[in-house]
Amino acid sequence: MQRSLFVYNTLSKKKELFVPVNAPHVGMYVCGPTVYGDAHLGHARPAITFDLVFRTLKHLGYKVRYVRNITDVGHLENDADAGEDKVEKKARLDELEPMEVVQYYINRYHKSMDLLNVLPPSIEPLASGHIIEQQLMIKKIIENGFAYEKNGSVYFDVEKYNNQYHYGKLSGRVLDDLLSYTRELEGQSEKRKSYDFALWKKASPEHIMKWPSDWSVGFPGWHLECSVMSARYLGDRFDIHGGGMDLLFPHHECEIAQTVAATGHDAVKYWIHNNMITINGQKMGKSLGNFITLEEFFTGNHIHLEQAYRPMTIRFFILLAHYRSTLDFSNEALKAADKGLEKLLNASKKIQSLKVSSKNTVDLSSLEKNCYEALCDDFNSPVLISHLFEGVRIINSVNDGNEFINQENLDYLKKIFELFIENILGLKAETSSGNNQLTDSLIDFLLQLRIKAKANKDFQTSDAIRNELNKLGVEVKDTKIGFEWKII
Amino acid sequence: MQRSLFVYNTLSKKKELFVPVNAPHVGMYVCGPTVYGDAHLGHARPAITFDLVFRTLKHLGYKVRYVRNITDVGHLENDADAGEDKVEKKARLDELEPMEVVQYYINRYHKSMDLLNVLPPSIEPLASGHIIEQQLMIKKIIENGFAYEKNGSVYFDVEKYNNQYHYGKLSGRVLDDLLSYTRELEGQSEKRKSYDFALWKKASPEHIMKWPSDWSVGFPGWHLECSVMSARYLGDRFDIHGGGMDLLFPHHECEIAQTVAATGHDAVKYWIHNNMITINGQKMGKSLGNFITLEEFFTGNHIHLEQAYRPMTIRFFILLAHYRSTLDFSNEALKAADKGLEKLLNASKKIQSLKVSSKNTVDLSSLEKNCYEALCDDFNSPVLISHLFEGVRIINSVNDGNEFINQENLDYLKKIFELFIENILGLKAETSSGNNQLTDSLIDFLLQLRIKAKANKDFQTSDAIRNELNKLGVEVKDTKIGFEWKII
Numbered sequence: 001m002q003r004s005l006f007v008y009n010t011l012s013k014k015k016e017l018f019v020p021v022n023a024p025h026v027g028m029y030v031c032g033p034t035v036y037g038d039a040h041l042g043h044a045r046p047a048i049t050f051d052l053v054f055r056t057l058k059h060l061g062y063k064v065r066y067v068r069n070i071t072d073v074g075h076l077e078n079d080a081d082a083g084e085d086k087v088e089k090k091a092r093l094d095e096l097e098p099m100e101v102v103q104y105y106i107n108r109y110h111k112s113m114d115l116l117n118v119l120p121p122s123i124e125p126l127a128s129g130h131i132i133e134q135q136l137m138i139k140k141i142i143e144n145g146f147a148y149e150k151n152g153s154v155y156f157d158v159e160k161y162n163n164q165y166h167y168g169k170l171s172g173r174v175l176d177d178l179l180s181y182t183r184e185l186e187g188q189s190e191k192r193k194s195y196d197f198a199l200w201k202k203a204s205p206e207h208i209m210k211w212p213s214d215w216s217v218g219f220p221g222w223h224l225e226c227s228v229m230s231a232r233y234l235g236d237r238f239d240i241h242g243g244g245m246d247l248l249f250p251h252h253e254c255e256i257a258q259t260v261a262a263t264g265h266d267a268v269k270y271w272i273h274n275n276m277i278t279i280n281g282q283k284m285g286k287s288l289g290n291f292i293t294l295e296e297f298f299t300g301n302h303i304h305l306e307q308a309y310r311p312m313t314i315r316f317f318i319l320l321a322h323y324r325s326t327l328d329f330s331n332e333a334l335k336a337a338d339k340g341l342e343k344l345l346n347a348s349k350k351i352q353s354l355k356v357s358s359k360n361t362v363d364l365s366s367l368e369k370n371c372y373e374a375l376c377d378d379f380n381s382p383v384l385i386s387h388l389f390e391g392v393r394i395i396n397s398v399n400d401g402n403e404f405i406n407q408e409n410l411d412y413l414k415k416i417f418e419l420f421i422e423n424i425l426g427l428k429a430e431t432s433s434g435n436n437q438l439t440d441s442l443i444d445f446l447l448q449l450r451i452k453a454k455a456n457k458d459f460q461t462s463d464a465i466r467n468e469l470n471k472l473g474v475e476v477k478d479t480k481i482g483f484e485w486k487i488i
Numbered sequence: 489m490q491r492s493l494f495v496y497n498t499l500s501k502k503k504e505l506f507v508p509v510n511a512p513h514v515g516m517y518v519c520g521p522t523v524y525g526d527a528h529l530g531h532a533r534p535a536i537t538f539d540l541v542f543r544t545l546k547h548l549g550y551k552v553r554y555v556r557n558i559t560d561v562g563h564l565e566n567d568a569d570a571g572e573d574k575v576e577k578k579a580r581l582d583e584l585e586p587m588e589v590v591q592y593y594i595n596r597y598h599k600s601m602d603l604l605n606v607l608p609p610s611i612e613p614l615a616s617g618h619i620i621e622q623q624l625m626i627k628k629i630i631e632n633g634f635a636y637e638k639n640g641s642v643y644f645d646v647e648k649y650n651n652q653y654h655y656g657k658l659s660g661r662v663l664d665d666l667l668s669y670t671r672e673l674e675g676q677s678e679k680r681k682s683y684d685f686a687l688w689k690k691a692s693p694e695h696i697m698k699w700p701s702d703w704s705v706g707f708p709g710w711h712l713e714c715s716v717m718s719a720r721y722l723g724d725r726f727d728i729h730g731g732g733m734d735l736l737f738p739h740h741e742c743e744i745a746q747t748v749a750a751t752g753h754d755a756v757k758y759w760i761h762n763n764m765i766t767i768n769g770q771k772m773g774k775s776l777g778n779f780i781t782l783e784e785f786f787t788g789n790h791i792h793l794e795q796a797y798r799p800m801t802i803r804f805f806i807l808l809a810h811y812r813s814t815l816d817f818s819n820e821a822l823k824a825a826d827k828g829l830e831k832l833l834n835a836s837k838k839i840q841s842l843k844v845s846s847k848n849t850v851d852l853s854s855l856e857k858n859c860y861e862a863l864c865d866d867f868n869s870p871v872l873i874s875h876l877f878e879g880v881r882i883i884n885s886v887n888d889g890n891e892f893i894n895q896e897n898l899d900y901l902k903k904i905f906e907l908f909i910e911n912i913l914g915l916k917a918e919t920s921s922g923n924n925q926l927t928d929s930l931i932d933f934l935l936q937l938r939i940k941a942k943a944n945k946d947f948q949t950s951d952a953i954r955n956e957l958n959k960l961g962v963e964v965k966d967t968k969i970g971f972e973w974k975i976i
Contacts, residue, residue, distance in 0.1 A: 025581035065581055065588060093513035093553055097721060099611045100553060107608050110598075120595050123587045129617025132699050211620050233585060438960055438975070442930040445956050449937065449949070461937070468933050472926055487926070 027238030152202035152216025171249035515726030640690035640704030659737035
């Protein structure tokens, strides 16, 4: 914690020095997935962004409690004709059970996150598991005069709130503009103003996930869970709230309003938002047909994909842009990321076999400092990576015999590469097939046989070995001192 | 579903024909882990037993909704001295957060289950996520006159229930015996009788997981969650309730009482209980020091373990006993299981390379029938496995050239082995290091080089290859037609 960390706070629109509310503890809440479909590229970016934040904070010595919620209180409905009778009189087994859908997608989400080497958060609460707590916050907001009931539903009174506090302080939206923008809906709604939002909705009969409350059998509004679960697990003042920029308004604006209306003060010290991913310059969306799931990336099975991409390539691609920049997906960009990653990981592997020299011609004095500076400058992963590539240049140069490195500098280089590549950026060597010890040993042994065959002028065998390895996807390169290989 | 399945029902103490309440749907509820510690061998047995049941039912054509709960409403307490003030006034981050502990052990449990190839259940509900539903059932039981409140806690009135229904019908316990057994506690308790049990407990100040209710700020009694969550996801009449025999009394007896007191009728048609695991003849338990976690088995890192055991060995060991028999752990038994599994999987792999003949001398006519009969006779996995070993004998005999198999019989054998070994028993080939395509190809290629070297009388090379492979843990066996190898 000796290092100063600067983070861009969406609330102040400035980079600020990070000072936790209650050091050495850090509380971080990030809006997680809605689990009614497979995770796509748009889910990977916040997950990887805040994984970088999580890893950085832990490395800097903080005790981090990282809460990432799962939104499962959805809008799945029964066939309306089936009606109440069926539910009451018959076993539930032939109904669509939302929690079965939820579980299915949670399991798949976890699998994708594992593949992307995203660390599991400390707590992953479900919205449906915190209904009582949500009802308690609604009561508090009603008591404080910032919500009203209508026909069993409860709405947040944005105008009244805005008279006392400031609705729009995060997003910069102005209330009057919002009103004119949505005026056409007025009169048809239970809401007093179009910008009011639901805290509790009375459920229609076909709605499946519903609970009793003081107002109706219903379900919570979707902004509420995050105010409630962040307070439940991190307290009513905590450090970081993260999420995608698409959640800034209305979701996060409403979260602030709910929390302030209930407690009289803000909860979050630093709001951090990752920017969006576009696809060939276009917004990504189901309706646009350019929506690519993570599994499709991993298998290459999508019309927009020219090939399959390894999970680490996706991770590296996302880290190659600063989290506050937009990131445009294209096959070209992903292929370039794949090549860059390969270079980085190969150099990292090469460190193990670099020849130590008594003389030293490489200058590593600023490498570590530069890496930390980039990381602590609002988690600037692209700049961090560019510094690591200076390390790659040095490694290759020593490997080719153009420069020399002594033991001390070699150990230092090893340490820096391990720390930043594996621990902080979370990148690891992996191949689609076989990257384990046994495979490595078998390949090494085959290549030794090849050297022997060459020495014996048995070129038939040495060629056969090279060809077979190529066929199996192992690329062999002869060097001055022997050979190098990689699985492609 | 054409096949008749017989299951032993603990309630009737008889094997019964399985007839679902609402075919083709089957609802199954199994008591899952309490997540305040690592999973041990005692967790593996119910998980694998009901995984076998789940896989069997699905294979027989049923649409199974399998619910396995997670008990997270535990008894973690704050340091009492810290008192209420600290909780109220300070950020929660320096408190022990039960849900952080819960999440940690859930993640580890899932990892172990994955390694054991236990399929994830359809729904994995948390007790803490269903407090409202539990409060609703308590209200119902109070309304029906079978529970009473005392000082903010609610207790189930066992005597009153037993006057109208039958407390003890599952376990065979007799109420009077229970009373005399626990008499010494009388008078010191809020309970009217010692055998009464809590539905809701008022929380002491240091208790962390607590919720408001009509009776007190408190938490549900531990029997309640299963009655509630099974009804929530499977309806108030469903097919199978499973768990370990240690849960039969009081847990499952109390579940029945709660459900009947609330609804007037039983929910569960078939109660299935797996028997216990002993360690060298002794009961397993933390206090006895013979408590071995799954991870310790996988790493061999425990004083009672002579070596590490692969997850599939643990799975096979458990399936080698019928689920209603006790199962005694010892290193000898596990090593024997490991050998047996190896034999089975090797034979299974050998099928791929068996020589097809125009003549046929093997008799497979009863193999499939025998396997199904064993499986459908109360999931008799050891008998099923013994039939598969008749298949192993045939495969080895054909492989050694002592018997002959034609294409039709070979395809049939392949189908049976795949179905029962992979799909039903859930056994899969795995090695500690490298079992993928690339590794296999590299080994095959090396062994072909060895054959060529031998043919060229280059025994130095052929020996070097064999020795290197042995050193890497690949066992090579020469056969009449070439070679066989396996990773050991």
